[in-house]
Amino acid sequence: MAMFPATMSPIVTFLFPIWTDTMNPGLTLTFGQGNLYPACLIILRHSPVTREKIQEHITNQNTKFHLPEDPKGKKENLNSERPTRVLTETRHSQREDQSLGKTTGLPTTKLAEKRQRTKTLFKKFNEMNWPLDIRPLNKTLVQDNKWKKTDETQEKRRSFLQEFCKKYGGVSRPQSHLFHMVSRIYVEDKHKILYCEVPKAGCSNWKRILMVLNGLAPSTYNISHDAVHYGKHLKKLDGFDLKGIYTRLNTYTKAVFVRDPMERLVSAFRDKFEHPNSYYHPVFGKAIIKKYRPNACEEALNNGSGVQFKEFIHYLLDSHRPVGMDIHWEKVSKLCYPCLINYDFVGKFETLEEDANYFLQLIGAPKELKFPNFKDRHSSDERTNAQVVRQYLKDLTRTERQLIYDFYYLDYLMFNYTTPFL
Known part of the structure; x- marks a missing residue:
């Protein structure tokens, strides 16, 4: 075990899972007040951060702990070490298999044919041009x-993300x-x-907007939280x-x-752990x-209520989490793949209403449709x-704060957020 004094300045500069295969998985580092962190999470200052490392992280992201939105579906996968989405096992690839023709015969024959269809899917996927081209926004419908x-702010954001991805994300086959x-x-x-959902960045009200645009509801104000998230x-x-x-x-x-990563993380913790949640x-x-x-009481162990923020952070930074990741605190880089999909519009929670209403103008939405500004739940809480x-x-x-920043480092870089209070 390597020991570091509590008074030393933070030595952690970068945190990405791509380096874990080069570190000793059995080594732990102790900081300050006896907090343990696996060495595979820690990159010391003398370790160079190269363009190739960032490229690899952008394009070769682990899909193991991405969970479906439905809580019932999530619960089945939380403690599984198997990927929740593997090409040969998903319902999507099965549907694609079926469209290529149903098979009959012995199980071994079916297996061989399934493998061949899987190879065909991989071939089609690899033949696609990545990253996708970014297109100029059609502003002909903007009348105000x-x-x-x-619009000027939007162009700066698009340009910044595009330049970042050109520099670090230049890999053709994800x-x-x-x-x-x-x-x-x-x-x-x-x-x-197409709207990529980032939880805790206005996604509930965006789903309300999409439901109105799809003709599923006359107004955003008539749609309940459950209808938004579980109505399918x-x-x-x-x-x-x-x-x-x-x-498409x-x-x-x-x-x-998107949203400032620290704010999004704290918002997720407050929503999920400071209020009753089944x-x-x-x-x-x-x-x-x-x-x-240590020495948790029986009641806390039985119902899971009262998680402290520090305990939640220990879970987040643990390479051997007792439960998997969740979309509410997952990195945007792993939810939406910005350097591969090349989004035409980058909105921010900090200017949510303004950005959203401008986007609605761009797509030609009905004039009376405005982005709702109400808080979806816990309306009495301070935002x-x-x-x-x-x-x-x-x-x-200070080390824990630095580790959180390192965890979301790529999100800070991609969307030009300033370094948080550390």
Whole structure:
């Protein structure tokens, strides 16, 4: 075990899973107050961060812990070490298999034919041109001059992300398979838009907008939280065959809305662990308390309530988490693959209403449709902002704060967010 004094300045500069195969998995490092972190998570300052390393991380992301949105579906995969989305096992590839012709005969014959169809799918996927071309926004439907400043900001964001991806993301064939890459993208065919869902960045109200655009509701104000998240009314891009996916990716307007990573993380913790929750407390809370709280009382171990932010951070930074990752605190780079899909519109939670309403103008949405500004749940709580985040971070050590920043480092880089309070 390597020991470091509590008074030393942070030595951690970068955190990506791509280096874990070069570190000693049995080594642990102790910082300050006796907090243990596996050495495979720690990159010391003398380790160079190269363009090739960032490229590899952008294009070769692990799909193991991406979980479906339905809590029932999530629960089945939480403790599994098997990938939740493998090309030969997904319902999407099975549907594609069926479209190529049903098989009959002995099991061994079926297996051989299935393997051949899988090879065909891989071939089609690899023949696609990656990254996708970024297209200029069609501004012919924008009739109001008040959007000039918003448009200038949008062009700067697009340009920044494009230049970042040119520099670091220049790999033509991603290793993550297509159906996983587009599994968070919602489709609205009438106005030809694709929206990548980033939880805790306004996604609930965006789904309300999509439901209205799809003719599923007359107004965003009449749609309940449960209808938004569990109604299964909206189409996702991974529900189409390869041709349908590729056509939409290359012809529809693609949008992603992001948020300062620290704010998004704290917002997720407050939502899932500081309020009653029939899924996150028993599934995540119990496991977190059991592993990271010494001498936990029986009640906490039984119901999983009362998880502390510091315990949650220990779970987040642990390379051997007792439960898998969740989309509410997963990195945007692993949810939406910005350097491969090349989004046409980059909105930010910090300017959510302005960005969203400008986007609605761009796509020709009905004039009366405006992005809702109400809070989906826990409306009496103060919104998570920079001041709230500081209150949560003050209970962490400087090293822990640095590790969180390192965990979301790529999101900070891609979307030009400033370095947080550390």
